[in-house]
Amino acid sequence: MENIAPQLYTLLVFMVIGSVVAVETKNLLSAVISVSAVGFALSVAFLFMGAPDIAITQLVVEVLVLIILIRGTILLDNTAVETHGDTLAVVASLIFFGLLLGFGAMIFGSTGFPEFGEPVMRVSRVYVQTGLPATHAANIVTSVILDFRAYDTLGEATVLFTSVIGALALLRKDGKVRREEVASA
Amino acid sequence: MTVYFMCAVLLMMGLYCLVAKKNIVKKIIGIVIMDYAVNLYLITIGYKNNGVAPIIEKTTSPELLERFVDPLPQALVLTSIVIGLGTLSLMVSMVIRLYEKHGTFDMSQISKLRG
Incomplete structure (x- = not known):
């Protein structure tokens, strides 16, 4: 496997889109299934990155997560979600994102963060x-x-x-x- | 570097879901997404260019040993995935009991109906 970057980016974009759908959809059952799709894509990504053990475990755990979450949602006849637009939460998430990037740059910027593909x-x-x-x-x-x-x-x-x-x-x-x-x- | 950035984006998606949504199942979904993001980040940090899975066969030469990806994050992520499943089952059982008691998934309603 020479260059896995295209496959990896495709899977990552798929995972981000799937998590956006899981976060924003109104129906709880579709949210659960979307998050499961993200997990299966994660399993394939592990397989591309030379981690077959993790891929197998992730696959099994993902099926169990799907079963448990569906048990938690589908039998309780309340699949509609009323969304509350909360600007404070958006602002808080963005602040956390900025803090994460800032601290990451502070910690790893000077000592040299290992590039992708060159582990320590x-x-x-x-x-x-x-x-x-x-x-x-x-x-x-x-x-x-x-x-x-x-x-x-x-x-x-x-x-x-x-x-x-x-x-x-x-x-x-x-x-x-x-x-x-x-x-x- | 873009890979790490996209892992951070995924983490923030889960954090936003955890903080902003009032529905408890949505909060659980946010935690699950954050779990995925952290696991993916740890595995990507251990990936080596031209890497192969760290499994020794009879035909494995010493040069091939140098191409192995980092086995340490893989071992720790294996632990982390299983622990994620355990905590998820605990959270879902709490949610099922909360629904039986209050009849709703809405967090603001549940905190209103105290007692």
């Missing part, structure tokens, strides 16, 4: 060189996840467990009934 790879060079002899994993990404940075994965599992426990606690059928509700019934 100070730590990763060690991983690439010693990954196979040290961990016997042919896939360097897997060896980083499960061996070099296994504590990160432990933290991820903790966060995932916590969120699943929270969702289960919120969604369980028979919760405790509050005392005043019992009294009023």
Whole structure:
């Protein structure tokens, strides 16, 4: 894959357009489907950038996101959104955008921000060189996840467990009934 | 550099959706878009020109090792994607319960109907 810039820009423009549609459309179901289209384009972009593991994970997660969001919206018969034009929010977003660009220029402008296509790879060079002899994993990404940075994965599992426990606690059928509700019934 | 700028544009789109919209599902969609933008930015920062996926085969020569893209952001983004799914499921379950209690997705209505 010599030059991926045209494909990448096409996908990026598609993603920006899809997110504009997702943000501005009035129907919640079409917004959910548009954001899912953005996610699938993201998966293809990962595939172009030499990250097949991420592309597969993104694809699976995207299908799950679509199912979860549709469960959250379609069964609740309120698909129409009333839009409130809020100038303060637009101004706040633009200010944040300016701050982001300004701080980015301040931090990376003097030291030299790495150009697209030339990563720093100070730590990763060690991983690439010693990954196979040290961990016997042919896939360097897997060896980083499960061996070099296994504590990160432990933290991820903790966060995932916590969120699943929270969702289960919120969604369980028979919760405790509050005392005043019992009294009023 | 334009790639990074477009990632920032995507991030701002999600932030605008999160701040400006009154509908809770729209706010969740904004968070999801911001999540995508950050993941895409991290992967683009690790891309190398003429890069190949960091998977070693029997035919891989030492020269090909030099063409590998950065595996470290990929490993961290893999973690981030799964965590995004977990937080999304938590948010959607909260929204479903809020809808059952208040009968609306409108944030201003929900804060009015306190108690």
